[in-house]
Amino acid sequence: MTDAVLAVQYAGPLVSIQDEGRAGHMRFGVPQSGPMDRLSFRAAHAALGQDHTGSAIEVSLGGIILKCIKGAVTLAIAGGDFSVAHAGATSSNWTVLTIETGQTLSVRAGGSGSWAYIAFAGALQSRMWLGSAATHTLSGFGGGVIQAGDSLRITHPVAHEDRLGQIERPIGDDGPIRVVMGPQDHHFDDAAISALMSSAFNVSDAYDRMGMQLTGPKIPPKGALSIPSEPVCRGSIQVNGDGIATVLLADHQTTGGYPKIATVVSVDQDRLAQMRAGDPISFAAITPQDALALRRKATLQQARYLEAIAIPKGSLEQRLMRENLVGGIIADAPDD
Amino acid sequence: MEPRLKPVSDNAVLVSFADEQSQQAHDQVLALDRALSQTPPHGMVEAVPALVNVLVVFDPLATEHEAIQAALSDLLVDLEPKATKGKTHIIEVCYDPSFGPDLDAVAQATNLTRDGVIKTHLTGEYTALMYGFSPGYAYLGGVAKPIQIPRKSAPVRGVPAGSVIIAGQQCLITTLTMPTGWSILGRSPTKILTGNAARPFLFDVGDTIRFTQIDRETFDIRQGGDPE
Incomplete structure (x- = not known):
């Protein structure tokens, strides 16, 4: 089939191409990058019946408007709560649709969430760096930040009539964001640690793919700010000399000289990343062993969820029939 | 001090050899990093060497903190700092005033002449201590005492790639x-990001770097005879 080509008519800041990222290069100053919300990225691919090794567009709060100027392709939009306008209809995201030549698709911030993913049934062409299309936003390496005027090409596009419609959303956790203390919690006194655990913080507007600065009580480290630069990882909560905390995220620096009071566990990183400026946030400490057990459990649950949404919904005719049947059953249900 | 092992989140262990930067601590970092590359513990994803510690990242579906810590403890028993040296690289630098806008300020701050600053920079033997900040930013330790100066109070914007910069004991090629x-x-x-997929970064942590001076004409030829 002929390639599908999408013209970018508008793209907000921080809209970029992402894939699962490039692990294994932190020793050279290169973080993994990849999606800010990894489960939503995978869900977008799964809803198209494909594995999540391919790339997708990561849409920021700024939104994106695409116009199909050639071909047609089915695409899935998942992550947060965004608003989608396509072919004269407006809906929420977590949906699969087909865009055809001449049609426009707009994805804009909705009621909540900071990141959404547009995956295509086909191969989104982009630059690669170190074997990955994930954009490292500070350098621009990888697939790159998407801007108005760009054109995106999808090779081997498929129109999947049997996948159109809503994507079931994953069941999210709520409650405090869980952290493992350290690795430099010894640079903080009990008052600072209890302030981190017992206080309400808010997401500040200093939030990008590198990290999320928080507002709230100051949690100053004890004197020693001249600690040697140490390796940091995704989820590290580093605290500067003024006692202001920043959670490091997908495009984090790989080493840093600020002490890291705690680290957000991986299972809570997706929902943390979906928060917006002003959202309240609180923390709860768990052991590394509990964090690992949570991760293993969540991996199984996520695999089951992704399998479930990967099942085709059937052709339009089949879906209508099923809906009629379901409708019929409900309509025929005896009153009690 | 005894190496300190600390679990990090659900997927890493941080091994620290000291609280303060020292040659001895970095030698231990290099030795552990080498041991990990020769005998990676089951489930290890990557090791990140820094000034006084090494972060060992693992796949939490394949292994767990305790197993990684046990493997690390075994490796630490037999650690041989200084057993091998890294590669030595000779890196060309053009100190043309248009490329080195701070030569005069450094000369003034250190009571050296401009040539004195250049000579002092050239005499240093540098070690790639760690990468950080951004891809390919290798922190090279070994700036000679007379030209160790603190950072400026405010950063300067738009400093081009390839700039050779110093602060304190460290030098960096952006x-x-x-x-x-x-x-x-x-x-x-010289490109630190080589563009070579088999070896995308010029230096390994632990490598030795020496600088050699080239004139503007040679620089332009190296750049493909395309003067700015």
Whole structure:
């Protein structure tokens, strides 16, 4: 089939191409990058019946408007709560649709969430760096930040009539964001640690793919700010000399000289990343062993969820029939 | 001090050899990093060496903190700091005034002449201590005492890639156009991001770097005879 080509008519800041990222290069100053919300990225691919090794567009709060100027392709939009306008209809995201030549698709911030993913049934062409299309936003390496005027090409596009419609959303956790203390919690006194655990913080507007600065009580480290630069990882909560905390995220620096009071566990990183400026946030400490057990459990649950949404919904005719049947059953249900 | 092992989140262990930066601590970092590359513990994803510690990242579906810590403890028993040396690289630097806008300021701050600053920079033997900040930013330790100066109070924007910059004991060859508060001495035509997929970064942590001076004409030839 002929390639599908999408013209970018508008793209907000921080809209970029992402894939699962490039692990294994932190020793050279290169973080993994990849999606800010990894489960939503995978869900977008799964809803198209494909594995999540391919790339997708990561849409920021700024939104994106695409116009199909050639071909047609089915695409899935998942992550947060965004608003989608396509072919004269407006809906929420977590949906699969087909865009055809001449049609426009707009994805804009909705009621909540900071990141959404547009995956295509086909191969989104982009630059690669170190074997990955994930954009490292500070350098621009990888697939790159998407801007108005760009054109995106999808090779081997498929129109999947049997996948159109809503994507079931994953069941999210709520409650405090869980952290493992350290690795430099010894640079903080009990008052600072209890302030981190017992206080309400808010997401500040200093939030990008590198990290999320928080507002709230100051949690100053004890004197020693001249600690040697140490390796940091995704989820590290580093605290500067003024006692202001920043959670490091997908495009984090790989080493840093600020002490890291705690680290957000991986299972809570997706929902943390979906928060917006002003959202309240609180923390709860768990052991590394509990964090690992949570991760293993969540991996199984996520695999089951992704399998479930990967099942085709059937052709339009089949879906209508099923809906009629379901409708019929409900309509025929005896009153009690 | 005894190496300190600390679990990090659900997927890493941090091994620390000291609280303060020292040659001895970095030798231990290099030795552990080497041991990990020769005998990676089951489930290890990557090791990240820094100034006084090594972060060992693992796949939490394949292994767990206790198993990684046990493997690390075994490796630490037999650690042989200074057993091998890294590669030595000779890196060309052009100290043309247009490339080294801070040469005069450094000369003034250190009571040296401009040539004195350049000579002192050239005499140093540098070690790649760690990478950080951004892809390919290798922190090279070994700036000679007379030209160790602190960072500027405010960063300068738009410093071109390839700039050779110093602050304190460290020197760095930038890979991106970025703001920096370090002093800019010159520019190197050598690419730290090599573009070679088999070896994308020029230095390994632990490698030795020496600088050699080239004139502007040679720099332009290295850049493909395309003067700015």
